[in-house]
């Protein structure tokens with residue numbers, strides 16, 4: 092589904108990604124861990140087309156298409172979704188209004204008919220139920236005044252409504268209480284399918300107890316320095332990143 | 343140049359307001375049209391208007407469907423009242439052409455002073471056929487009264503002088519919508535006089551969607567008695583050169599005025615918003631929020647004056663002006679002017695000028711919304727805290743359509 096080859100990117104003249112290689116097949120869940128500032132969110136930003144990041148080398152293919160040539164909205168139309176580490180507040184636009192614009196834009200991109208108000212409401216209600224998403228949040232302005240946990244939950248809610256092919260979760264677990272974490276994990280697991288892949292960026296094993304990954308990658312200084320199975324996350328939790336960094340130094 | 347129109351106008355016009363017209367004309371002769379050298383017109387050059395020769399308009403045919411039964415619509419075509427396409431008036435209230443106003447209505451020209459400025463004097467020089475609206479004491483009217491002005495120049499540019507008088511009785515409540523639209527190049531010079539008695543409530547909305555080559559100058563002047571409540575939403579969309587003046591004077595204590603405005607300009611449109619809130623009495627509150635959305639090479643002006651007179655203690659006045667610049671070539675001039683002569687008052691003012699937020703745009707794009715619609719959605723979001731306060735659903739929907747699609 093997704094192939095990243097030798098990806099280099101910089102921001103404000105600073106090299107952040109320095110040769111990422113990663114292949115994600117449909118049905119798989121990949122966890123990406125790594126120290127603060129190692130480039131995890133940058134990778135997510137590059138995949139979704141944030142223009143602050145300049146790709147200097149490498150390529151990214153999504154279902155055989157050159158992703159880097161596409162506008163952010165085209166990538167969303169193709170089925171890429173990022174649950175942001177820091178969701179954005181948009182005062183003056185209700186969540187419902189925004190989500191309907193989003194759903195219909197994506198449908199239009201795919202040549203599907205737009206949903207009318209009634210059909211949209213039905214969809215949203217069903218998804219809100221699964222995620223235990225309070226309905227009053229839908230009537231409020233997008234993320235405005237939402238608590239940290241509510242914002243994260245709102246991201247997963249949007250993801251559930253849009254049903255993307257590739258879900259990228261950037262530290263969706265941080266700031267969630269135990270119940271919210273369970274609800275979010277349930278929502279994510281409900282979306283797991285053989286046609287869908289996930290990249291889960293996290294610092295903690297906690298989330299991976301609920302969303303069990305097929306692969307765990309360690310990103311450090313803009314490169315994937317170690318890849319393993321779900322056991323790698325436990326190892327990292329116990330020993331931190333230092334042994335890996337030390338190992339790198341000796342290579 | 344307007345003076346040549348006086349004699350032909352009088353041939354058709356009711357003699358009833360001749361004295362007012364004569365007084366106004368005498369005054370107009372002594373008042374030069376404003377230039378950028380006048381302090382209150384510094385940012386608005388009316389030369390294009392002053393250099394155009396306007397004619398009196400032709401009468402237009404009263405065609406079109408009759409007003410729907412559940413509405414109160416009053417149409418003016420090229421400045422003339424069109425009763426055939428207007429609504430019947432319920433017996434609880436009184437509405438009609440000024441030409442037929444009851445003699446117990448001595449207020450015409452008493453609220454908007456013809457001595458104050460050239461355009462008000464010019465309007466009064468042509469008083470004959472405006473609309474009066476009287477809501478008697480204790481009457482609560484749910485249905486909005488819509489006053490609809492349509493203007494059109496067939497050959498030469500015409501000038502229309504809409505004039506409206508709204509009288510809200512004690513404890514009375516009403517909603518009035520003024521609407522202006524038209525075709526070709528013409529000049530609307532409107533004066534709206536509003537008075538509220540004790541405890542009277544008026545919700546006023548103005549939708550200005552003149553043709554893009556029209557001139558629109560309007561003076562809405564309001565006098566408020568004790569404990570009355572006035573709200574206006576001034577929505578400006580059309581016109582090449584627009585000047586919106588709103589003047590509110592508190593004439594009794596514990597009255598409250600909300601003056602909100604939204605102006606959308608594109609291309610070479612020029613929109614000047616000029617407001618004066620006169621706290622002449624203690625214990626009154628005014629809330630003012632203006633928002634401008636400027637695209638293309640448009641030019642916006644906001645000039646907000648607040649006077650707090652010596653005895654107007656416990657005044658609570660708030661003024662906010664926010665502008666969204668959608669292009670690098672659009673410009674805005676803002677000038678708050680607070681003159682406070684009382685000491686126990688709460689007065690605040692603030693202005694912000696900004697652009698669309700790149701992070702918000704990316705967020706919308708990452709959810710599949712293409713750049714242009716995303717820009718429009720965020721523009722609507724900016725406008726929304728004005729639009730959402732308009733109580734009439736149909737107008738909210740209309741504004742949404744104008745901005746989002």
Ligand SMILES: Nc1ncnc2c1ncn2[C@@H]1O[C@H](COP(=O)(O)OP(=O)(O)OP(=O)(O)O)[C@@H](O)[C@H]1O
Pocket residue numbers: 102103105107125126127128129130131132133134143176
């Ligand atoms: N717009 C920017 N301007 C300058 N530096 C930036 C910008 N965006 C990111 N960076 C830098 O790029 C590096 C990688 O940031 P990134 O957000 O990808 O880290 P991360 O791995 O997600 O970290 P965390 O675990 O703290 O979320 C950091 O050093 C950060 O300061």
Ligand SMILES: [Mg+2]
Pocket residue numbers: 131132133176261262
């Ligand atoms: Mg990050």
